[in-house]
Amino acid sequence: MALRDEVQVGSKDPSGFGVHRKRFVYFALIGLFVVQSGLTYTTSTEVPDSAATLSEQARHGEALYREFNCTACHQFYGLGGYMGPDLTNVISAEGKGPAYAKVFILYGTGRMPAMGVSEEQADALVAFLGAVSATGTYPVRNMDLTVWGTYREMHTDEK
Amino acid sequence: MKSEWTAAKGFVVAGLIALLSGALFGVIGSWQHVIPGVVDAIPFVKSRPLHVSLVIAWIFLTAVGGVYHYLPKIVGAPLHSTRLAWLHLAIFIGTGIAVVVSYFMGRFGGREYWEFPPVLGIPIVASWLLLIYNFFRTANKHKGPWPAYLWMWGTGIVFFLITYTEANLYLFPHFTGNMVRELTVQWKAYGALTGSWNLLVYGTAMVVMERSTGNTAIARSKTAFLLFGLGFTNLLFGWAHHIYPVPSALWIRVLAYGVSMTEWIILARMIRQWRGTLEEGKRGQGSMTGRFLFASEAWVFINLGLALLISIPAINLFTHGTHITVAHAMGSTIGINTTILFASVFFISSAPITKNLRVGFWLFNGSLLVFWLCLVGAGMVKGYYTVLSDLPFQSIMLRARPFIVGFAVSGVGLFIGLWMLTWAGVRTLLRTPGDPAELDIHSAFLVEGPGSPAPENGHAVRQGSTTTLQP
Numbered sequence: 001m002a003l004r005d006e007v008q009v010g011s012k013d014p015s016g017f018g019v020h021r022k023r024f025v026y027f028a029l030i031g032l033f034v035v036q037s038g039l040t041y042t043t044s045t046e047v048p049d050s051a052a053t054l055s056e057q058a059r060h061g062e063a064l065y066r067e068f069n070c071t072a073c074h075q076f077y078g079l080g081g082y083m084g085p086d087l088t089n090v091i092s093a094e095g096k097g098p099a100y101a102k103v104f105i106l107y108g109t110g111r112m113p114a115m116g117v118s119e120e121q122a123d124a125l126v127a128f129l130g131a132v133s134a135t136g137t138y139p140v141r142n143m144d145l146t147v148w149g150t151y152r153e154m155h156t157d158e159k
Numbered sequence: 160m161k162s163e164w165t166a167a168k169g170f171v172v173a174g175l176i177a178l179l180s181g182a183l184f185g186v187i188g189s190w191q192h193v194i195p196g197v198v199d200a201i202p203f204v205k206s207r208p209l210h211v212s213l214v215i216a217w218i219f220l221t222a223v224g225g226v227y228h229y230l231p232k233i234v235g236a237p238l239h240s241t242r243l244a245w246l247h248l249a250i251f252i253g254t255g256i257a258v259v260v261s262y263f264m265g266r267f268g269g270r271e272y273w274e275f276p277p278v279l280g281i282p283i284v285a286s287w288l289l290l291i292y293n294f295f296r297t298a299n300k301h302k303g304p305w306p307a308y309l310w311m312w313g314t315g316i317v318f319f320l321i322t323y324t325e326a327n328l329y330l331f332p333h334f335t336g337n338m339v340r341e342l343t344v345q346w347k348a349y350g351a352l353t354g355s356w357n358l359l360v361y362g363t364a365m366v367v368m369e370r371s372t373g374n375t376a377i378a379r380s381k382t383a384f385l386l387f388g389l390g391f392t393n394l395l396f397g398w399a400h401h402i403y404p405v406p407s408a409l410w411i412r413v414l415a416y417g418v419s420m421t422e423w424i425i426l427a428r429m430i431r432q433w434r435g436t437l438e439e440g441k442r443g444q445g446s447m448t449g450r451f452l453f454a455s456e457a458w459v460f461i462n463l464g465l466a467l468l469i470s471i472p473a474i475n476l477f478t479h480g481t482h483i484t485v486a487h488a489m490g491s492t493i494g495i496n497t498t499i500l501f502a503s504v505f506f507i508s509s510a511p512i513t514k515n516l517r518v519g520f521w522l523f524n525g526s527l528l529v530f531w532l533c534l535v536g537a538g539m540v541k542g543y544y545t546v547l548s549d550l551p552f553q554s555i556m557l558r559a560r561p562f563i564v565g566f567a568v569s570g571v572g573l574f575i576g577l578w579m580l581t582w583a584g585v586r587t588l589l590r591t592p593g594d595p596a597e598l599d600i601h602s603a604f605l606v607e608g609p610g611s612p613a614p615e616n617g618h619a620v621r622q623g624s625t626t627t628l629q630p
Binding site for chain 2: 022026033036044052053054069070075077078081083084086111115135140143146149
């Protein structure tokens with residue numbers, strides 16, 4: 001970044017910012033990071049626990065979702081692979097739902113491979129997808145942009 | 160003492176091999192988007208993680224190899240333990256092989272980035288502890304205040320361990336039990352994880368710049384520390400720009416937005432300095448190292464601009480979950496990280512500029528630009544129709560198809576460019592006996608005038624081609 005051009009060579013303390021002050025700022029940042037981490041682990045969500053907590057079967061489904069590496073092709077809230085569609089609301093979306101999802105999971109399509117998922121596993125996967133659906137809506141399509149570069153209803157899209 | 164540089168070189172050579180094989184799986188994976196089911200033997204569920212893990216391995220192996228290589232020269236004392244460096248390399252390679260085998264066998268951990276079974280994280284953490292121990296034992300011998308790159312390396316190394324551990328918190332029911340918390344913590348870890356490897360890579364850029372120009376003042380300047388401070392702050396607090404649409408707590412997203420915007424300072428600085436950067440680029444044309452460092456500047460500029468834009472929630476609304484995110488990821492890992500690491504590789508191997516290298520360099524950068532633009536194009540199509548229309552996924556992807564084809568085609572060009580560069584890198588590294596010839600490059604990229612104090616300690620230790628650093 002063309003750093004060289006603005007460096008004053010030969011000055012005693014080129015950074016002009018002593019080691020002690022550097023250390024202070026550094027460890028203060030780390031302190032804040034620890035606080036932030038604690039808060040994130042405990043208060044990270046606005047979704048009530050009742051909606052976000054997974055049932056036993058959904059947990060099994062989540063583990064299967066990892067085992068079959070569905071994330072290679074699918075996303076939740078836009079996070080994951082890009083070959084297939086986002087699955088956040090596949091269970092709650094109009095015209096889709098558990099039976100619809102189960103067909104894809106069991107048999108695949110021309111684009112999605114059949115992965116040898118059993119009936120019982122498919123049910124667990126569908127339960128998991130249902131639990132995800134209950135946490136919110138993605139993509140956000142009902143928003144109000146603000147002058148601050150943000151949008152209102154950042155995540156609640158209840159029409 | 161010969162082993163000392165050899166371990167470093169082992170890391171770099173392993174890194175280059177990982178890069179080339181990772182890029183090959185990338186080509187396969189990209190074509191699987193164009194022609195479903197092509198290369199059936201390695202389906203997309205496998206080609207994608209093979210690609211991701213191998214190219215991440217390239218970044219880590221080569222950055223760490225650079226740390227082992229440069230650190231003793233910087234400190235003016237040998238590495239605390241060359242044996243531990245070897246052990247680190249052995250564990251890394253062993254784990255890497257286990258990861259590749261588990262993918263081929265269809266055993267997945269199924270997490271973004273780390274798609275391998277989580278048990279394989281244990282040797283990674285163990286070997287990383289060796290690096291931490293070795294790094295700090297060696298770096299403590301440094302006389303006087305640490306230059307910025309030692310702060311960056313030290314921080315990057317420690318924070319990789321912290322965030323990698325955090326990325327595995329999902330193994331505890333408290334985290335997996337709540338989907339939103341799980342996603343939030345996962346991306347908190349990932350944001351900081353990329354931040355920490357960026358610190359390793361940017362630290363390397365600074366070291367290579369210092370050692371190739373002989374200017375030791377850069378890394379001690381106020382600006383260097385300011386940039387480090389900003390980068391570190393963003394690593395710690397900026398991660399939630401990855402998850403604006405996730406229904407996490409509002410404070411998390413507001414904090415990330417505010418912190419992310421501090422990077423405009425860096426962009427503004429780059430714009431103010433563009434003339435100096437260009438001149439510096441011209442001076443560096445005489446070596447591959449100089450060329451790659453200059454290319455990395457250009458890629459930093461392009462990517463930082465994109466990153467800043469997509470960190471604005473109102474824009475992110477359209478770009479999130481689209482190929483624009485991929486463009487950003489590829490721009491940073493290939494455009495920035497890989498160019499810097501190539502600068503380091505060619506510095507260590509002191510490869511002379513050959514016609515092949517020149518062609519490889521331009522093929523690499525040119526293809527990457529097309530590749531990047533195609534991803535941005537595909538992302539714009541996908542974002543626009545996803546948010547503003549009711550078209551189903553497959554119809555949207557059909558509209559983005561020309562861009563996806565362009566992406567896959569330019570990916571082949573990128574691969575060929577990488578091939579030429581990697582080949583030259585491995586060959587020159589294997590051919591360089593003893594301590595690689597820093598001084599040769601040094602003269603090719605020497606800056607005249609004030610501001611170039613005579614190279615000290617590390618540089619002077621090379622006498623003859625087989626002598627390495629003396630204890």
